[in-house]
Amino acid sequence: MTVEHYYAPKHLDEALEVLRAGNATILAGGTDVMPQSESGKTPLRKTLVNIRRIAELTGIRLAKNEVRIGALTTISEMMANDLIRKHFPILAESGDHFASEQIRNAGTLGGNVCNASPAGDTLVPMLALDAVVELAAKPNGSVETHTTPLGSFLVGPGKTRRAQGELLVAIRIPVPPAGQVQRFFKFGTRPALDISAIAIGLAAVKTKGVLSHVRLAYGAVAPAIMRGSKTEAVLEGKRLTPELIEQAAQAAHDEVKPISDVRASDWYRRELMHNIVKRMLIDVHEH
């Protein structure tokens, strides 16, 4: 289908009005929408809504006990932001592995969430950091918003729970508790411009060698970014020992459900899960 209507609203209100009618493609940075529509993988719908001029979707602010990141925040802006660097260093770090500078300058955090790639670079740390997404809609003439945890928002490759008429307006991440350690790993032979074969995010509170509030997120090993709940259960409340670390690494190896594709086989992805979770935990243990 070819595009019949193009809108570039300046206010959220207008955008939601257009989206209410349905059959619309939402455009922000364009870095996913353009190649996916060009290749025919996800054709453009009848209406193209360019949300990039909506000021309400920009900015990174500390509110109460969480940081609210506007959906239009580019990866470059996110990486340079002091709040992000202070509270969520692994999110900033994931940006450093994200595509290339040209794409980081255009691609948005909201877009990375809505593209829902199983290998989405920023999704792994955000899931480990208990991020929630804020969605807005205008069902009955007034703007309504609600939030949903990132983990349940992401359903499968390219699939989210965003309902028709809804727009993802922000990502909110709670300010980490004291003593939280964070780690991020993206497998690749080069710093960036690489689609993950696996990615791992870890957040946990470390008190006298004991881990609690353990959050592990895995990328590219399941249809959507997944929480490593079985590995978390192995670690939660326990003192890190070489035996426990090996047990956790094995749990990570066993609980992922990777596929084999041109980038890696399922066997290799599981091996990497084991080896990297192990290295990560040794690093946490030693520092």
Place this chain on the structure above:
Amino acid sequence: MGIAPEAQVETIAPHEARDAGTARTIEKDSLIGKRIAKLDAPDKASGKTRYIHDMNLPGQLHGKILHSTRVHALIKRIDTSKAKALPGVHAVITAEDVPYQRPLGVSKDHMPLKGDRVRSMRDEIAAVAADTPEIAEAALKLIEVEYEDLPPLYNVAEAMKPGAPVLHDQKPDNVAMTFDYSHGDVVQGEAESDVVFEDTFKLHYVTHCCMGVSGVIADFDSAGGLMLYSQTQVPFLHKREFAEILGIDPGRIRIVQPPIGGGFGSKLDIYPFEPIAIFLAKATRRPVKLIFSREQEFRISPTRQPVLLTLRSGAKKDGTLTFRTATTLHDNGAYTSWGATTPFVIMQTISSLYRVPHCKYHTTAVYTNNPYAGSFRGYGNLQATFAVEQHMDKIAEAIGMDPLAFRLKNAQDPGETTGQGMHFKSCGFKDCLRTVAERGDYLRKHAENIANQAKPERYKRGVGMASMLHVGGGAKIYPSDGCGTIVKIDDFAHVTVMTGASEIGQGSETVIAQLVCEELGVPMEAVTVVNNDTDVKPWDVGVHASRTTFIAGNSALGAARKARDKILAVAAKATGYDASALDLRQGTIVMAGTGEAIVPLAKLLRSLHFSEKADLVMTTHYYEPPSEHQDKGFKGDVSAAYAWASQVIEVVVDTDTGIVKMEKVWGAHDVGRVLNRLGIEGQIEGGVVMGQGYALTEELIVEDGVVKNPAFRDYKLVTAPEIPEMDVTFIESMDGEGPRGAKGVGEAPAICIAAATANAIYNATGVRIQTLPYTPENVYRALKGVNR
């Protein structure tokens, strides 16, 4: 419009020519070995250069090709009626609509438009010319094709089974080509051996990835003459072949070569898109432009030849090589392009890189329904060197010799003639070996790494060495290996060099200009090189076999020397000095001894042009190298000079992930002589990184005849942060035949990298991996001993 009439009154009186009172002297200053900026670089870096993609002719249409969706099938029906009815479509053609077409390629087994049968996913079955690329694309979708699937052949083993489906009727056994070579008696050689090894090496598909995608513009004039804007590396050979394919008088074909976005051998053969664009231009009587998408570039352009190579080598305990037997099996793909002929080069390395008294070589190239391989920088030599140099390490270890000493013992020396008849007039091989070993601290590291193999560290360090032999003075694979040059100098001392050589980004026009400037004593700014029009430039075989600097350079040098002789003769006559007492420097005739300026060259030329016996300085030279066409047994001194190189590579292997990091590459290259230092460094560095991609990151994944990764996202070219540190030393062996001593270098730097990396990984881990590429998963599996 007219030229300044003052020129006509310029005369030079004998012995009074010196500009009175100036008494300027000009020192002799050589350009050879200097860092000369490429002549085409300023426009390229400004976005001003017009590549074929940037050209649009008035009235031009856009062509698109419909490719097969089946690996192997009969075409039962093609219906183009809906496509023809689409507004904006000017022609839709199939094999039936083309009045005349003949097969193309090395074995003439490849019809541009396939009429009754497809043999690969890249087969062309119909084409459209339309007002825009979008309309042409839409029209392709309206073409209905009905297929009847035939049993496919996905690999060489299946294709060679008795009773396998026959892909080309003229080859009932599916064997596209065979090569046999031998010297000495390998049975005797084996009997004399203390150690013998046999191993099989598997080399993968990679592709050129020229940054500028393939394209062509075809246009006929009203009298039926064809103007082709082409990316070809071999315009004169292609004139002839186009004429045969299309049934056109070759004299009516003019090929213009706009600057190209990378060649690397990919444009050495005609592929169907070019004749198809010509058919469309003929059918519509309009210029037709046909440009690939990047995905098409991956799916449809040629690859490097994948090879299964079994090598058997032996040596005596004292380190003398005794024999070498190599058998290679080539997946020929559905049709035959240059990849099939890589045995020409493979056998050179097998027979002649080291002194091998007894040698035997056999190749079978087998048709399958896979992609076909073309020529690609290094042309079989990466594959051969990968095997030979791993065996060199293996044998050295078995007989307890250090790998450098073992190589030095068997390395060729200047003056030798090999069993294959290659005569090494200049040969810096041993210098190359010693230089890289010393600069890379190879022996110490090699021993230290072996001692560290058993330690439990995650990261293992390794060094590996490999060397190569390649033609460096052209390659007489055709009856001619020549190149012509025309030099003309205008009234303002501006020099135009019309060379047969093509510029493909490698810097040939700059080095040719440099050689001419050196000879004529004019600055680089005074030279224009014309090299892109077959109606203007003289004959040349083309850009291949690292031949351009050597062959076209010698040709340009010859024409420039004739021009210089003429200028000095004119100057002698005008000034009364003996020609031998005069020299040309900085656009001025000077006294050779003192450098004293006599008369500006421009003034001298005007005086010649406008004299009573008016004449111009315009010279021609044709250079044919003193090399031999090989005999039927592939013996003969095929090149006028041979290039040598050794490389040492240091890697770090992450045993947790299999990631191999290439940290540093030391290279020593016998290049004869450095002409343009900037250009030659660029060739080496680019070649090293291309070799790095071959070794570590690149693989065109072909499964069941289908390319699975037709995009840069999954076909990984090396990016800037991954490049190794590079340390390059030039060994100047001053080749007697080379232009000012130089030899060819274009292919050399890529050739050893995979082989040296293999040896480095072995040195780091004790695991020898004989299958490329060394992607993390492949290496990790090898370390764990787990096959796919």
Place this chain on the structure above:
Amino acid sequence: MSTNIEIRFTVNGSPRTVAVPPEMSALNMLREVIGLTGTKYGCGEGECGACTILVDGMSVNSCLLFAVDCDGRKLTTVEGVVNEPAGARVRDAFVQAGAVQCGFCTPGFVVQAAHLIDTHGSKLDPETIKRGIEGNLCRCTGYKKIVEAITAAAQEAR
């Protein structure tokens, strides 16, 4: 065929008004509608950087940018970059360092390099340069001379 959308923007300092289909990329608009062919198509998927341009001073892949999204923005292509003294220095550094071979990727590198120098100034070190150009592919040079060229141009930027 969809309706064309009229957009206004500046390219290399000059105001332009064009009507483009909403599906069109900025790359195609620059090349086919405006006729600025210095910006190259290398892959159309943001993987090679040959189409790099500056939009409001930030470098982006023009193949991933919708032409309609250029409305109201400031575009600079390689032709504009080398027309400014800083960009001309980058171009000259590429020429002098031997960082150009086939040259097809070069405009994208020159634009990205100009952006890196604009962002980091003379503090730009080789490691930062390598990361900064990781989105630009070159098949000819092996990148070494490109890094040297950008280093030299950054030194001159002081």
